[in-house]
Amino acid sequence: MEEEEEEEWLFESLRLYNDLHVFELQDPTRVIEWTGEKRVCVAGYGNGRRNEILQLVLPPRLCAKENQGLCPERDFKVEHGGFSDRPVFSLKHVPGTSLLLTSGPPDNALQVWRMEPDETDVMKPVTSIPTKPGGEDGWAKMATTSGKPSRVLHGTRTDNVQVTDIETKQTLFMAASVNSEGISTLAFLDEATALACSTKGQLFRADTRQASNLLTTVGQQPETSAPGEQSWCAAVRRCQADASATDDPLIARLSSSGRVVLTDLRDTANTLATAQCCGPTSGLHGADFLSVSFAPLLRGCLSVSGFDGTVRIYDTRHWDPLMPEEAKPLFLHKGHLLSGARDTETPPWVTAHTWHPSRPRTLLSAASDGSLHAWDWADPPAGR
Template sequence: MEAAENWLVESLRLYQDFHAFELLAATRVLEWIGDKGVFVAGYERLKRNEILHLLLPFRLSVKENQGLFPERDFKVRHGGFSDRAVCDLKHVPGTRLLVTSGLPGCSLQVWQVAEDSDIIKAVSTIAVDEGEESLWPRVSVFSSMAPGVLHGVRLSGLRVVDLESQKTTYASGVTDGEELSSLQVLDAHTFAFCCTSGRLGLVDIRHQWAPSENLSPNPRGGRWCAEIKGQGQSPGPSVASLGSEGQLSLLDPRNLDHPVSSVQCPVPTPSPDPELLRVTWAPSLGNCVAISGFDGTVQVYDVTSWDRTGGQVEPLFTHRGHIFLDDHGTDTAPLITTHTWHPRKPRTLLSAASDASLHVWDWVGPGGSC
C-alpha cells in the first residue's frame, strides 16, 4: 500500500496527463481510427466478446489543456459481438470496415461499422487455408482503391486477398513452415514479416517470393516480434526487434543480417506470455520505442545513444500505473496485453492490461529527442 501511495504522489510530477479506465473485459487490441477513436475487443475463448469503438475523452482531443471538461471518460460510439476471441483487429483505412483474427484460427472475419446506427456487424468471412485452430493468423491491410488483406499463420500460408472479391492476389508459394509473429504492410507494394524465431523479411508483392531477409536469425533463442518505422519518420535504423528475454535489436532494412545495435532491456523475468510481446516506434518523436509484455509496465527508450556493445540500457520512462492502481486484491500483478502511441500527441500512449484496465498517459520527460 505504501508503494502505491508513493507512486500516486510521484505521478503528479511524472505525468502531464493520466487517465485510468476499466473495460468490461481485457483487450489485446488497440486500433486507432483517426486520432480521436480507438477499437478494443475481448479475447476470451468460449464466450461472446465485445468489439467496441471508443471515443477518447474530449480533454485528450484538444491541442492544449483548457481547464475542466464534463466528459472525462471514454464514450462508446459503436459496438458489436464476436463469437470468437479477437486477438487482432485492423481497420481498413478510408472505409468503415474492420478485419479480425482470433481463436479458433480457421478464418478471418470482416465487420462493418454502421454509419446511421451504433452497430458493428459481421458482413463476411475470409477462409484461411492453413486451418490451424490452435494458432491465429497474423493480419495487416493494404490500403488502396481495392484494399487487400495480408494474412498468414506460417510463411507457407502467406496470402494477400482482395477484400471485395476475396480472390487471392498474392501467395508466398513456399513450403517453409516457420510460424509468424507479426505482419506489417509498409506501402502499396511491400510488407514485412517477423517469425517467432526472430527471422525478419521484406517482401515486394510485384514479384515472386524473394524476400530480403536475415537467414541467420537471433542465436539466443526465445520468441521474437518486430516493428518497422512508418514512412516520413526520422532517419536511422528503422527495424526494432524484441526478444522474449528482453533483447532489443535495431536493424537497417538494407542489411538485416547485422544489427546496428543490440541491447538488453532490464526486464524482471522472461515474458510469461510471449504472444503479448510488443515493440512500437513513436510516430511523432525522433527515435523512441516502447516495449511491453514482460510485466505490468510499459518501458520507453531513446535509442539515439545506443551502440553495438550489447550491454544493458535503462528506459527513458516506465509506466507503472497498471501495477499500483490494481485494486482487485489478487496476488498476481496484471500483465500488459498491448500498448499503442497516439498518432499525433508525441508523448501520449494507451496501454491495456490483463485486469481489463485501460490507461491513457502523457509523461513528462527530460530533454533530448524524446
C-alpha cells in the same frame, strides 16, 4: 502492491505525467487499434463466450491542443459495438473505410466487420476470409493498407502468407517459401512490399507484384543468447512522408528474453544496434503479449511491453551495435501495477499498448485486469 507505494506513485504522477487517465473496461483487451485521431477499438479475448468489440471516442481533454483544466467529459464514450463468438487476438482497421478485421482462435480465418452509419451504433459481421492452411494452424496475423482496392496481408506461417482483396475475397498474392516458420508479425512496407517476422526472429520480404511470389529471407536470424529467447515479434518504422524528416526506415525485433535488435531496412545484413531491455518472460502469460512499437513523432524512441505490468520507453540513439548493453528506460509507466484491483493474487499484466498518431508523448495501454490507461509522459528533467 502496498498502499504506501501506490500513494507514493500517485504523488509522483503529478511530476511524471502531463496527463494521466485511468479507466476500467468490462473485459480486458489485447488490441488497441486506432480508427481515427480520436477513436480506438478494443475487444475481449476470453475463451468460451461472446466477446464485445467496441469503438471508443477519446475523452475531449486528451484531444485538446491546450490544457482544458476541469473538463466535464473525462471518460471514453462508446460509439459502436458488436459481439464476436470467438476471442479477438488481433484487430485491424481498413484505412479509409468503416471496415474492421479480427482474428483469433480456434482457426486462422479473418472476420470482417462493418461499423454502421452514425444513426446506429451497431458493429455487424459482414463475411469471413479464410487463410490457406499451413502446418499447425493458429490464429492469423495480419496487416492492412490504405491502397485501393482494400487489401489485407495475412497468414500463420511463411508458406501461407497471402494478400487478399477484402471486398471480393480474391487472392492477389500467395507466398512461395522453401521453409515453413510460424509468423509473429506482418507489415506492409509500401503498397507492393510485404514484410514478415517469424517467431524465431527471421525476417522475410516479398514484392507482391512479382510473378514468382517468392518470400525471401532478409539478413540473418538473431543469434540466440539466452535460454528464454524462444519467441520474437517486430515493428516497422517507415520513412515519413514529410521531405524534411530524417528518420531511417527501421525494424525493431523484440525477443521473449527482453532483447531488442534494430535493423536498417536498407542494410539488413548488419545489425544497427541491440540492447537488453527487460528480463525474460515467464509464468502464466509467457510471450503471449510481447509488443514493441516505434514512437511515430519522437526520433529514436520505441516502447516495449508484455513482460510485466509496465510499459517501458527507450531512447535508442545511443545504443551500441558492437557492445550490447542493458538499456535504461527513458520512462517507465507502472500505473497498471499500482492502480489495479487488489482482489487477485496475480498482478496485472500489460496486454497491449499504442502511441497516439499526432500527440508525440501520448500512449494508451491496457492490462489483464481490464484497466485502460491514457497517459502523456513529461519530459525527463534536464541533465537526465
